[in-house]
Amino acid sequence: MSHDQWGFVFNKENCIQCHGCEVACKTWRNIDLGVNWRRVINLWSGEYPHVTCSSASIACMHCIEPACIDVCPTAAVSKHATDGIVLVDAEKCSGCQACLDACPYEVPQFGLDGIMQKCDMCLSGKPDGSNFSQKAPPCVSTCPTQALVLQKMTVSQKKEAEQTIKVLLNNQ
Amino acid sequence: MTKQPEQASENCAFTLDQAKAVAQEAGEQVVPTYCAMCGPNPTCGIYAFVKDGRFTRVAGMAESPLNKGGVCPKGHAAPQWVYSPDRLRKPLLRKGAKGEGVFQEISWDEAISVIADRLRQQKVQYGPESLAILSPARRSYSDFIQRFLIAHGSPNYGHSGICFVQREFAFSYTIGGQPRCDYKNADLIVLWGRQPIYSGPAMGPARDLVAAKRRGAKIIAIKPSVEPDVGMADIWAPLRPGTDAALALSMLNVIIGENLIDAPFVEAWCYGYEQLRAHIRKYPPEWGERISGVPAGQIQEIARLYATTRAATIDLGNGVEHAPSSSDAIRSVAILMAITGHLDRPGGNLLGGGRRSMPSPKTVNLADRYTQEMVDKLVGPELPKVFQPFWGGTSSAYYRILDSVLTKTPYPIRTIIAPGTQPTVSNRGSKRVVEALKKVDFYVVLDVTRTADMNYADIVLPVSTPYESDHPFESRGNWIMARNQVIEPLGDYKSMYEFFLDLGVQMGYGADFWNGSITDCQNYQLSPFGLTIEELREYPVGLVYDPKGNARSYENYSRIFKRRSNALSHEPYLPQGKVAIYNTTFEREGYNPLPEWREPPESITGTPELAKKYPLILSDYHTSKVYSASWQRNVPYLREIQPFPTLHIHPATAAARKINDQDWIIVESPHGWMKVKAELYPGIRPDTVMILHGWWQGCRELGFDDMPILDGGANVNNMYSVDPDQAFDPLITAMSSQTLVEVRKYEP
Numbered sequence: 001m002s003h004d005q006w007g008f009v010f011n012k013e014n015c016i017q018c019h020g021c022e023v024a025c026k027t028w029r030n031i032d033l034g035v036n037w038r039r040v041i042n043l044w045s046g047e048y049p050h051v052t053c054s055s056a057s058i059a060c061m062h063c064i065e066p067a068c069i070d071v072c073p074t075a076a077v078s079k080h081a082t083d084g085i086v087l088v089d090a091e092k093c094s095g096c097q098a099c100l101d102a103c104p105y106e107v108p109q110f111g112l113d114g115i116m117q118k119c120d121m122c123l124s125g126k127p128d129g130s131n132f133s134q135k136a137p138p139c140v141s142t143c144p145t146q147a148l149v150l151q152k153m154t155v156s157q158k159k160e161a162e163q164t165i166k167v168l169l170n171n172q
Numbered sequence: 173m174t175k176q177p178e179q180a181s182e183n184c185a186f187t188l189d190q191a192k193a194v195a196q197e198a199g200e201q202v203v204p205t206y207c208a209m210c211g212p213n214p215t216c217g218i219y220a221f222v223k224d225g226r227f228t229r230v231a232g233m234a235e236s237p238l239n240k241g242g243v244c245p246k247g248h249a250a251p252q253w254v255y256s257p258d259r260l261r262k263p264l265l266r267k268g269a270k271g272e273g274v275f276q277e278i279s280w281d282e283a284i285s286v287i288a289d290r291l292r293q294q295k296v297q298y299g300p301e302s303l304a305i306l307s308p309a310r311r312s313y314s315d316f317i318q319r320f321l322i323a324h325g326s327p328n329y330g331h332s333g334i335c336f337v338q339r340e341f342a343f344s345y346t347i348g349g350q351p352r353c354d355y356k357n358a359d360l361i362v363l364w365g366r367q368p369i370y371s372g373p374a375m376g377p378a379r380d381l382v383a384a385k386r387r388g389a390k391i392i393a394i395k396p397s398v399e400p401d402v403g404m405a406d407i408w409a410p411l412r413p414g415t416d417a418a419l420a421l422s423m424l425n426v427i428i429g430e431n432l433i434d435a436p437f438v439e440a441w442c443y444g445y446e447q448l449r450a451h452i453r454k455y456p457p458e459w460g461e462r463i464s465g466v467p468a469g470q471i472q473e474i475a476r477l478y479a480t481t482r483a484a485t486i487d488l489g490n491g492v493e494h495a496p497s498s499s500d501a502i503r504s505v506a507i508l509m510a511i512t513g514h515l516d517r518p519g520g521n522l523l524g525g526g527r528r529s530m531p532s533p534k535t536v537n538l539a540d541r542y543t544q545e546m547v548d549k550l551v552g553p554e555l556p557k558v559f560q561p562f563w564g565g566t567s568s569a570y571y572r573i574l575d576s577v578l579t580k581t582p583y584p585i586r587t588i589i590a591p592g593t594q595p596t597v598s599n600r601g602s603k604r605v606v607e608a609l610k611k612v613d614f615y616v617v618l619d620v621t622r623t624a625d626m627n628y629a630d631i632v633l634p635v636s637t638p639y640e641s642d643h644p645f646e647s648r649g650n651w652i653m654a655r656n657q658v659i660e661p662l663g664d665y666k667s668m669y670e671f672f673l674d675l676g677v678q679m680g681y682g683a684d685f686w687n688g689s690i691t692d693c694q695n696y697q698l699s700p701f702g703l704t705i706e707e708l709r710e711y712p713v714g715l716v717y718d719p720k721g722n723a724r725s726y727e728n729y730s731r732i733f734k735r736r737s738n739a740l741s742h743e744p745y746l747p748q749g750k751v752a753i754y755n756t757t758f759e760r761e762g763y764n765p766l767p768e769w770r771e772p773p774e775s776i777t778g779t780p781e782l783a784k785k786y787p788l789i790l791s792d793y794h795t796s797k798v799y800s801a802s803w804q805r806n807v808p809y810l811r812e813i814q815p816f817p818t819l820h821i822h823p824a825t826a827a828a829r830k831i832n833d834q835d836w837i838i839v840e841s842p843h844g845w846m847k848v849k850a851e852l853y854p855g856i857r858p859d860t861v862m863i864l865h866g867w868w869q870g871c872r873e874l875g876f877d878d879m880p881i882l883d884g885g886a887n888v889n890n891m892y893s894v895d896p897d898q899a900f901d902p903l904i905t906a907m908s909s910q911t912l913v914e915v916r917k918y919e920p
Binding site: 014028048052 | 230244245248370382398520797798808810873
């Protein structure tokens with residue numbers, strides 16, 4: 001496994017909760033209604049009047065050690081050795097949803113065909129995905145405040161990025 | 173896996189060359205143009221991608237100095253709006269009864285003829301003032317509305333009375349103009365009734381706010397509920413809706429009482445400070461707490477912090493423009509800025525010492541043709557006649573135009589044109605608005621998709637989206653760019669601009685309407701640039717003028733405080749050449765010389781008896797993260813994010829009524845009722861509930877039906893008082909968006 005993996009970094013302080021990333025993902029990848037490869041969620045903390053709200057933009061983290069790979073009975077999920085991108089093979093997926101139970105970020109989505117789908121970082125080499133090879137994915141490039149960043153990172157940096165999202169989700 | 177970026181750049185949006193390369197790989201074309209999802213206006217620059225003649229997707233334009241490559245969810249969802257099954261296809265002529273929705277398709281030429289014949293006949297019979305055109309929020313075509321009205325001879329431009337002009341007016345007559353906020357240099361930013369994120373998230377303010385926060389600036393947010401700006405704030409002052417004037421008056425009490433003023437500025441540049449000092453004693457923070465619900469200690473804290481922070485700016489938003497004391501709130505805030513020495517100084521509130529290096533296009537509003545006779549004929553002046561024309565021209569209040577049809581006072585409007593605006597859901601008093609639309613002689617609707625009230629129209633005209641049109645060019649700040657056509661029109665469409673030009677020609681006003689040529693019109697507007705529209709189009713991402721030419725100076729008081737108004741008298745805004753703390757102009761016209769407090773028509777402190785039956789305050793949100801005002805509910809990618817009309821209610825308030833999250837509930841005020849969903853919302857005052865305005869539209873792709881416009885629907889504008897004596901600010905026609913309600917679970 002290479003120490004240089006691509007990954008998303010979410011900077012909570014910069015996020016203005018505009019949902020631009022979420023809809024950019026849907027239009028650029030032509031995602032079905034009811035399916036979200038990326039979602040922006042509100043995170044409440046405190047009690048009135050000392051209450052506040054921030055948000056998190058969450059898609060597949062392309063984890064260092066993806067739980068979805070471990071639980072998949074048909075070996076439909078795999079991780080690229082070169083860049084760390086986690087991909088789903090629709091031919092192999094049985095739609096059992098074991099990955100949904102395993103994923104700490106509630107990422108796996110199931111459309112009308114029942115097959116698992118999720119973010120492929122727009123770098124998967126599929127005809128649609130190849131569009132973005134020159135630049136960051138649309139979710140990143142559309143962000144008005146650079147709250148979402150795509151970076152090549154070391155294993156420890158990626159673990160940190162994973163931990164950031166886990167903490168945000170657990171503090172909900 | 174080719175050409176991956178080695179490192180994420182600071183801004184990785186597309187430039188034109190990069191957009192073209194991406195388009196080429198996918199067999200697409202790319203068209204640089206403007207986003208139109210909160211316009212048409214000079215808004216974000218985008219690259220529109222087109223495949224086989226179909227508009228498919230959008231990327232932000234990195235070269236645009238406005239959005240710098242960012243795009244919000246509305247901008248990305250644009251193709252779904254363009255290809256909506258709700259698009260109007262052909263001009264329609266009413267065949268059935270008003271409201272029935274039975275129409276016959278006609279041609280554009282026939283439609284323009286029918287309208288022109290009716291306007292000519294009414295002009296002879298009732299005078300040109302019998303025509304009113306309702307304005308939506310400020311759009312690029314607003315000046316064309318003014319132009320047509322003036323050419324026709326009517327002063328009745330129907331401005332909403334709920335947005336922008338209220339601040340522009342009260343600021344101008346107190347401190348000489350509406351100030352800008354110096355986010356970039358401020359150590360303290362007070363966001364007051366302001367939403368800098370939902371209103372154009374990809375444009376400057378949100379970016380500047382994030383940068384200020386990172387720089388260590390302190391942020392105070394003043395509003396009834398938690399929105400994203402509150403999430404960024406250090407202090408949240410949750411005030412009751414409509415009580416901004418009370419809070420501002422109490423802050424003045426603290427600052428004056430503790431002598432936290434900039435004495436040399438007050439001495440040199442303020443008129444009437446001594447009168448204010450005596451007057452303000454009746455508004456101590458304990459009084460402010462009783463009215464606004466903000467604790468007295470917090471009022472003191474905010475007042476002291478603001479007065480004692482040298483670089484402090486107040487960003488006063490649209491939230492203060494919806495109450496009977498709106499003018500007093502804005503005047504009080506202007507006085508706060510002045511007496512604490514925050515006007516036109518770095519990090520404070522700037523009054524226009526800037527000079528732009530870019531020329532301004534010629535305006536098309538014919539404002540030099542106003543006469544006293546026209547001003548006298550205003551059917552329902554938005555501002556007192558003596559102050560008209562004001563911003564962009566004369567204006568009657570949108571609601572008062574509709575009301576004149578029912579009251580016939582001072583005379584009934586005979587034709588109403590609604591270009592891109594929906595009176596039944598965009599303005600208060602929906603029940604009376606429906607009655608007026610049933611009764612008015614002639615009603616013309618122009619829009620892109622079905623509207624809430626088109627069934628009352630005599631003529632419905634389908635207009636092109638700006639993506640199907642190559643005009644108008646737009647300019648803002650130091651950037652000017654042509655609008656380019658993305659796709660061929662999908663139906664029998666004209667643009668809003670072509671409509672006014674064609675109608676002008678048909679009415680015999682052709683000389684004022686470039687004989688129908690939009691190209692000649694744009695060339696006229698561009699003359700200060702020494703460019704034709706075709707020459708401008710040769711710059712695909714427009715022209716950016718050197719911002720270094722934008723020299724700024726501070727403390728321009730002697731110049732700014734002498735500004736003359738646009739009123740026919742051209743009297744200066746500030747007769748003493750100083751900040752009008754004590755306002756002799758308003759006093760002369762019979763209004764309060766000093767700001768005071770007026771209760772909303774229904775409130776906990778103003779109508780305590782009514783509050784026993786209706787214990788909660790209801791108000792509404794003017795903006796949302798995914799919708800522009802009352803449109804776009806039919807865009808599926810947006811509707812998914814905010815699928816239902818939901819009432820924000822504090823969990824404790826809900827629990828006391830056995831209401832759970834996402835339950836359907838009935839919300840009842842003395843004026844109407846809604847059926848909506850409850851959203852248990854920890855960040856709202858427990859005595860207040862709030863909902864987004866503008867709900868009526870269904871979304872076919874997601875199986876959502878339209879909702880009723882009046883009782884039983886989700887239209888909050890049906891819930892408020894429109895009592896002429898209580899629901900309006902007497903000076904600036906701000907209409908109240910506060911009432912009292914009770915909420916209960918819906919039992920089918």
